[in-house]
Amino acid sequence: LSVNAQERQAFFQLANDTHLVLYYIADYGVSPIQILDVNLSQGTARLTNGVAPGRPGIRGTVLYSNGNVYQTTVQANGLGYFLEYNPTTGATRQIAQTTGSSLGQYDEIGDDGWIYIGGYPNALVDRYNPSTDAYERLGSMDTNSDYAYTLGADSRYLYVGLGQAPWSLAVYDTQTTSTNHYWSTNADIYGAVRHGTNGGWYYQ
Numbered sequence: 001l002s003v004n005a006q007e008r009q010a011f012f013q014l015a016n017d018t019h020l021v022l023y024y025i026a027d028y029g030v031s032p033i034q035i036l037d038v039n040l041s042q043g044t045a046r047l048t049n050g051v052a053p054g055r056p057g058i059r060g061t062v063l064y065s066n067g068n069v070y071q072t073t074v075q076a077n078g079l080g081y082f083l084e085y086n087p088t089t090g091a092t093r094q095i096a097q098t099t100g101s102s103l104g105q106y107d108e109i110g111d112d113g114w115i116y117i118g119g120y121p122n123a124l125v126d127r128y129n130p131s132t133d134a135y136e137r138l139g140s141m142d143t144n145s146d147y148a149y150t151l152g153a154d155s156r157y158l159y160v161g162l163g164q165a166p167w168s169l170a171v172y173d174t175q176t177t178s179t180n181h182y183w184s185t186n187a188d189i190y191g192a193v194r195h196g197t198n199g200g201w202y203y204q
Contacts, residue, residue: 001034001047002026008056012063014087017041021069021087023056029077037087051094052081057104062115064130070095070115072104080104082117082128082135096135100124102147110153111199112174118148123162123170125151141170141179150193152201159193159201167191169203 003026010021018041024034033050054073057080061071069085080098085091098104102120109115110127117126122140125148129135141148141160145168150161158172168184168191182203183191194202 001036003031003034008058008061010061010063010069012069014063014067019087021061021085023071025055028053028055028073028075033073035085035092037085037090046090048085048090048092050083050085051092052076052083054079054081057102057107057119059106060104060117062107062109064109064115066130068130070107070128070130072098072107072117072119074098074102074104074119080119082126084130095128095133096126099126099137099139105147106149106151108151108153110151110158112153112155114153116151116153116158118151118160120147122146123148123160125158125160125172138172138174138177141172142168142181142184144184145170152193152195154201159203161191161193161203163191169193 008023020038022036035048038045054076057072071083074080082095084093105119114127123142123145125138145162148160149163152159160170162168167188169182172179
């Protein structure tokens with residue numbers, strides 16, 4: 001390790017092995033993150049130098065069905081990045097520069113196979129398809145909101161929990177690219193998109 005500032009952790013199981021991934025940062029505006037992957041089942045560890053600077057997003061880490069970890073970094077001198085990490089080989093790859101400076105605070109895998117990336121400002125959302133390597137910028141879900149805090153998607157619609165002030169729900173049609181808003185005048189103090197045990201998406 002070349003730095004001692006540890007920020008964010010991810011815990012997952014892959015091929016019957018349990019991994020604890022720790023992210024280390026120095027000057028996150030310019031210095032690439034370091035990824036320490038501890039295989040708790042095997043008693044081994046691998047240190048990988050990331051390929052982009054920034055801080056790991058608050059919920060910006062997802063484990064995809066292909067075995068790769070996808071991570072967003074934020075606040076890299078006004079920029080953010082979307083990365084791929086292969087826990088089997090240790091290889092890292094920068095896929096894209098995200099649209100917003102803090103896009104990637106919140107990532108979610110949709111039922112449609114896309115990884116949705118939400119953040120700040122104006123509740124911007126990008127998405128990435130690991131099967132086709134396609135990266136798309138869906139734009140703002142609501143110019144009156146700061147963050148796309150929580151996300152969910154089925155085969156057609158993207159559900160976005162917006163905040164703060166007001167907390168509300170945006171539903172984006174990926175076929176027509178139109179957006180509808182719900183409960184934006186309710187003065188709610190919180191709201192979030194949740195994945196139900198029955199497979200549906202709900203706003204709570």
